[in-house]
Amino acid sequence: MPKKIDSTTLEQLISDLRTAHGDNLASVVLYGSAAAGDHIDQRSDHNLLIALKRITSEDLRLAQAPMREWQDLGQPIPVYFTVAELKDAADVFPIEFLQMEKARKVLYGRDPFEFVNVSRANLRHQTEYELRTKLIRLRRLYIPASVSVERLSALMSDSLASFAALFRAVLILLGQEPPIAKAETVHATVRLLELDAAPFVRILELRTGIGSPLTEPDANSLFSTYMAQIERVIDAVDRIEAGQ
Numbered sequence: 591m592p593k594k595i596d597s598t599t600l601e602q603l604i605s606d607l608r609t610a611h612g613d614n615l616a617s618v619v620l621y622g623s624a625a626a627g628d629h630i631d632q633r634s635d636h637n638l639l640i641a642l643k644r645i646t647s648e649d650l651r652l653a654q655a656p657m658r659e660w661q662d663l664g665q666p667i668p669v670y671f672t673v674a675e676l677k678d679a680a681d682v683f684p685i686e687f688l689q690m691e692k693a694r695k696v697l698y699g700r701d702p703f704e705f706v707n708v709s710r711a712n713l714r715h716q717t718e719y720e721l722r723t724k725l726i727r728l729r730r731l732y733i734p735a736s737v738s739v740e741r742l743s744a745l746m747s748d749s750l751a752s753f754a755a756l757f758r759a760v761l762i763l764l765g766q767e768p769p770i771a772k773a774e775t776v777h778a779t780v781r782l783l784e785l786d787a788a789p790f791v792r793i794l795e796l797r798t799g800i801g802s803p804l805t806e807p808d809a810n811s812l813f814s815t816y817m818a819q820i821e822r823v824i825d826a827v828d829r830i831e832a833g834q
Contacts, residue, residue, distance in 0.1 A: 593663045593664050595624070595636050595663065595665070599663070600620070600636075600697060603618075603656060603659075603660060604618055604697055604698050606655065606656035606659070607640065607653070607656050607698070608698070609656075610652045610653050610655065610656055611642060611649065611652060611653070613643075614642050614643050614644060614649060615640070615642060615698070615699065616641040616642055616643050616673050616699050616700065616702065617639075617640070617641040617673075617696065617698060617699035617700055617701070617702045618638060618639075618640055618641075618668075618696075618697045618698040618699065619638065619639040619640075619641070619690065619694050619695070619696050619697065619701075619702060619703075620636060620637070620638055620694065620695045620697055621637050621638070621639060621689065621690040621693055621694040621695075622635070622636075622637040622689065622690075622693060623635075623693070623772065624636045624637065625693045625694050625695040626693035626770040626771055626772075635665060635666050636665050637666065637668070637669075638665075638668035638669075638697075639668060639669050639670075639671065639690060639702070640653075640668045640669070640670050640671075641670075641671050641672065641673050641676060641699070641702045642670065642671075642672055642673075643672065643673060644672060645670055645671075645672050650670065653670075671702070673702060676702050676703070676706055677705060677706060680706050680707060680708050680709070680712075681709055681712045682712075683716075684708040684709065684712045684713040684716050684759075685713065685716050685717060685720060685755070685756065685759050687703070687706055687708055688708055688713070688758065688759060688762065689755055689758065690703065691703045691706065691708075692758065692768065692770060693770045710763070713759055713762065713763060714763055714827065714830055716759075717756060717759040717760060717763060717827055718824065718827045718828060720756055721753075721756055721820070721823065721824045721827060722824060724749065724752055724753060724756070725817075725820055725821065725824065728745070728749050728817065728820070729817070731745055731749075732745065732813060732817075736810055736813075737806075738806075739803075739804050739805065739806050739809045742804075742809045742810065742813060743796050743804060743809060745813075746793045746796065746809075746812065746813060746816060747793060747796045747797045750772075750776065750790070750793045750794070750797070750816075751772060751797070753776075753820060753823075754772040754773075754775050754776050755772075757775050757776060757778075757779040757823070758775050760779060760783075760823060760826070760827060761775070761778060761779060761782065763827065763830050764782060764826075764830070766778065766782060773794050776790050776794065777790070779823065780819075783822065783823060783826050785819045785822055785823070786815060786818075786819055788815065789812055789815040789816040789819060790816070790819070792812055793812070793816060
């Protein structure tokens with residue numbers, strides 16, 4: 591379980607990274623829910639992007655000490671890019687880069703997304719691919735989870751967080767400015783696509799620990815409705831391509 595991260599912890603990490611990388615360190619960016627302000631303490635990760643001017647195996651080895659301490663806090667190892675790669679890889683990672691661009695906080699150095707441009711065509715392709723991949727995974731994981739209220743509730747809660755990141759891309763493709771917070775993004779997508787809001791509201795309640803407990807039949811019924819609405823989102827993205 592991640593430990594609580596405060597400004598002092600982040601300042602110490604930056605200091606350690608500057609010691610490790612020296613002048614090679616270009617930027618450190620906090621992105622995702624922690625930057626957006628909708629993270630859950632001791633549950634959500636603090637995701638970091640570290641941009642270096644160059645990356646060799648020796649440069650990565652130098653990060654061993656600060657990364658060991660960061661992992662001891664229950665946090666994932668940051669993603670490392672060179673400054674040049676961030677400009678060149680926007681066609682490969684449009685969703686990830688948009689997520690970082692919309693919900694980010696530059697902790698050190700220059701904003702590395704200042705000159706990053708994301709192609710709409712690449713965004714549409716990756717959005718449908720990721721949505722379909724996550725739906726296939728959701729179906730697979732449902733099979734063993736369907737006999738346990740706890741496992742099924744966790745599956746729906748965790749998967750909606752992943753889908754919410756993709757819903758931001760869906761909103762952009764449909765000409766909307768996506769909210770930063772996951773819950774607001776879900777609600778905006780529901781309204782725009784005229785989805786059934788009930789399963790999303792209930793799952794968001796599960797994520798925040800409010801609402802009455804689910805029974806096993808209720809949990810399975812909720813999953814069925816939820817999955818059907820995800821399929822509708824995918825159909826909407828597929829129609830974007832057909833209309834171009």
